[in-house]
Amino acid sequence: MANASGDLALVFGGVFSVLVFASALSAYLRYRYSPDGRNVVLENLDARIMSWWAIVAMLGFAFIWGKTGVIVLFGLCSFAALREFVTLTNTKRADHWALAASFFVVLPIQYLLVWHEWYGLYSIFIPVYAFLFIPIISVLREDTRQYLVRIAETQWGLMICVFCASHVPALLSLDIPGYQGRNVLLIAFLVIVVQSSDVFQYVWGKLLGKHKLAPSLSPSKTVEGAVGGLLSASLLGASLFWITPFSPLQAALLSLLITLMGMFGGLVLSAIKRDRGVKDWGHLIAGHGGFIDRLDSVVFSAPVFFHVVRYSWT
Amino acid sequence: MKWPMDWLKRLAAYATAGMIALFARLLTAVRAIWYGTNPREVQRIYYANHASHGDSVLIWTVLPPRIRDKTRPVAGSDYWERGRLRQFIGRSVFNCVFIERASGSHSNPLAPVQEALDDGASLIFFPEGTRNTTDEMLLPFKSGLFYLARSRPTVELVPVWIENLNRVMPKGEVVPIPLICTVTFGTPFMYQPGTDKSRFLQQASEALTTLANIVREADRG
Known part of the structure; x- marks a missing residue:
């Protein structure tokens, strides 16, 4: 088995490159279309990316700590x-x-x-x-x-x-035969697939979104964004099979499962926000809202992912 | 002979202040909303709704440090003068202005507060006089705010609405529960000479309830 910290370093390297690219793109877009800082969408995008840096740094720190x-x-x-x-x-x-x-x-x-x-x-x-x-x-x-x-x-x-x-x-x-000492990569897999699905849904929605998915729950979610997001995140999940105990096909199917759970988790927690009459759960994560706004998809997918892996791989 | 103790006490006060502010943030993730004004280094009386001993701590926590250093909470001496720890926190950490709440004494109870204003300090003031445990938004204001404003008419009055802290630590509870709080600063105004007491207190009270309703509306958006 390959060395876990080596693979983890590769994964973080990948995430780091994506963030560098995103920050550069955002800086260019703001320079071009929002020089006075008045474009709400671009300013929010930039705040979101800055928060991603902080989230990734904290995850990295936690993974190193063990x-x-x-x-x-x-x-x-x-x-x-x-x-x-x-x-x-x-x-x-x-x-x-x-x-x-x-x-x-x-x-x-x-x-x-x-x-x-x-x-x-x-x-x-x-x-x-x-x-x-x-x-x-x-x-x-x-x-x-x-x-x-x-x-x-x-x-x-x-x-x-x-x-x-x-x-x-x-x-x-989880005690997976032949995967000892690498379980932290399962967390990386879950978090990357589910969170990238949110990002892909946002990006596809902004690029192609026409038909609202659930207008009374979440005005920004579109059918095009959802389908594009789920498929892109599943492809990404499949391409990450080498950090998991799964085959590429299994990784793709599991990714589809957890991104679906994640999407519905977002809708469920949106419904609660609507019921309570608020836009965001909090304000601590700049650009995203509160912790629940960022974690909604992870909390819905984590138990399902945990049990499927536990019953099928251990 | 005194300097090492003084120095140590100041250091302890500084560290305690930092810990209290950190604790307040962990518990309430408190956020300042400068709705009607910006943080400015002018002399002000921040007057707020009062439901918990933590109220002045929360306002104090969200004020920028430069303004915080010049802002003194006005507090009842009956609570803060009891016990050495409370005395240390009340005097050395928050630099409170103490007033005697028990009526009957002949001297002007607001004298130390006016003195603090004359020294150039800003104040955190709770015009209800006591903690509000009712379901009403505010208790009727006591006359203190009126006499202060009338005697020092150049000081800005800033209504401040503290949302949710009454649920964090209701009167009589010992363990606080974590809930998100906000501190909203309204539009400053000044005492207009000639305004009579009941009219002034009504205006001040309305300014605060209006602010509270704006806070609650803004959350729903």
């Missing part, structure tokens, strides 16, 4: 995402302890279990135990107004922002 680094990074992402999610819920003062427990007990325990590779517990801890105990903590305050709505929102936030997101670092624990 398992602990990846777990800390995704734990922090979960924290920031849950913070955005809870901000938009109907939770009341009576939920104060339930929310404090979600942030300061459930979230750290989930990532600790992932760190210990205790599959039997981390895959049911939030769906079963948080599900039972968080409502108990809330009910002790005896405030029944919108009770079901409040506990359901809290549970949903934990499932999306913590449980699903924690399946990205959980990929490190």
